[in-house]
Amino acid sequence: MTTAAEQTVAVRVRYFAGARAAAGVPEETVRVACPAGGAVTAADVIDAALSLHDDRLVKVVAASSFLLDGVAVRDRAVAVADGSELDVLPPFAGG
DSSP states (O other), X not given: OOXXXXXXXXXXXXXXXXXXXXHSSSEEEEEEEOOTTSOOBHHHHHHHHHHTSOXXXXXXXXXXXXXXXXXXXXXXXXXXXXXXXXXXXXXXXXO
């Protein structure tokens, strides 16, 4: 039997533009352990993704915005469900 502490949430993280260059991959699946008595948040997923990469991605993510399943993330404490998709969108230039 799996306990709550052993459960994880798998999230597909997609990187765009400068985030893709910094991550070195266009996307990856990030697994985050479910906290006891709580839900995995967007902040947890972002932290887990950053732990897989070097400081280049940290710098890009600091200025990035995010979409969770196509909806803008205004509060990084929003719960993330297993199988969700998180897009990392660095600032874009041009017009």
